[in-house]
Amino acid sequence: MEKTMESKVVIRTDFEGLPLKGRGKVRDIYDLGETLLIVATDRISAFDVVMLNPIPDKGMVLTRISRFWFEATKDIVPNHLISTEVEDFPEACRPYREILAGRTMWVRKTEPLPIECVVRGYLSGSGWKEYQTRGEVCGVRLSEGLVESSKLEEPIFTPATKAEVGAHDENISFGQASELVGKERAEQVREISISIYQRARETAEKRGIIIADTKFEFGISGGKLLLIDEALTPDSSRFWPKDEYRPGGPQKSFDKQFLRDYLLTLDWDKAPPAPELPREIIEKTREKYLEALKRLTG
Numbered sequence: 692m693e694k695t696m697e698s699k700v701v702i703r704t705d706f707e708g709l710p711l712k713g714r715g716k717v718r719d720i721y722d723l724g725e726t727l728l729i730v731a732t733d734r735i736s737a738f739d740v741v742m743l744n745p746i747p748d749k750g751m752v753l754t755r756i757s758r759f760w761f762e763a764t765k766d767i768v769p770n771h772l773i774s775t776e777v778e779d780f781p782e783a784c785r786p787y788r789e790i791l792a793g794r795t796m797w798v799r800k801t802e803p804l805p806i807e808c809v810v811r812g813y814l815s816g817s818g819w820k821e822y823q824t825r826g827e828v829c830g831v832r833l834s835e836g837l838v839e840s841s842k843l844e845e846p847i848f849t850p851a852t853k854a855e856v857g858a859h860d861e862n863i864s865f866g867q868a869s870e871l872v873g874k875e876r877a878e879q880v881r882e883i884s885i886s887i888y889q890r891a892r893e894t895a896e897k898r899g900i901i902i903a904d905t906k907f908e909f910g911i912s913g914g915k916l917l918l919i920d921e922a923l924t925p926d927s928s929r930f931w932p933k934d935e936y937r938p939g940g941p942q943k944s945f946d947k948q949f950l951r952d953y954l955l956t957l958d959w960d961k962a963p964p965a966p967e968l969p970r971e972i973i974e975k976t977r978e979k980y981l982e983a984l985k986r987l988t989g
Contacts, residue, residue: 710723737950777791777792901933
């Protein structure tokens with residue numbers, strides 16, 4: 692893992708002949724008709740702002756970890772992944788093999804649900820802030836006397852709205868989520884999200900990682916619910932080293948919390964343009980992503 696997994700850092704893709712559907716904070720998405728090509732670049736965002744500097748290998752780490760979890764949870768809910776191997780992709784993708792290899796998912800197209808399905812097993816981030824002022828998170832009442840990073844008695848489902856690039860997701864109650872997707876569908880994704888989280892948490896803890904919280908996205912294809920986007924990556928989750936876990940404050944992490952913590956030391960208003968990242972921060976962030984991949988997938 693000491694060496695870069697590939698020589699080329701990918702910040703942005705433009706493939707002639709492949710229709711670009713959109714660019715997210717990290718991913719470039721191409722429309723192939725009934726399917727999509729999702730390219731995980733090496734861009735990184737914090738506080739919903741895309742940084743100027745990429746993190747080498749990051750896109751490959753995200754793709755490998757997502758593939759690992761899609762395989763490990765497909766008995767709980769089917770997912771949109773068809774393949775991550777360029778040889779399986781449609782012919783029009785082959786000229787771009789060098790860029791696509793290792794960082795790309797070929798997936799089924801779905802109608803995404805308009806909510807983020809967040810599951811929290813520990814009290815951190817926006818959940819900790821909300822608990823301090825209201826004693827609850829997204830309408831879920833919690834025990835008194837919890838501290839930052841406390842483990843919750845049971846994982847809780849705390850949905851959020853989906854924001855456009857550059858905007859902030861907002862926590863909502865289960866009732867508000869039900870208004871957006873219907874009560875039956877909201878109950879379905881709540882149950883599935885918690886089941887996936889519990890499976891993943893047990894798996895990760897055996898490998899020295901605490902998954903404090905994570906977010907899932909779901910879509911509908913042919914009337915069927917599929918897990919889509921990414922799954923249990925350092926971008927969509929808080930990963931903490933189990934052997935260093937100490938409730939009562941922030942935790943060391945394998946995710947981009949390290950980058951957020953650095954940015955909070957700067958005189959920056961969390962609005963574009965992002966500050967230039969020092970080489971040391973880029974390298975340490977990369978190391979954390981690689982360590983998460985190594986621990987989870989071997």
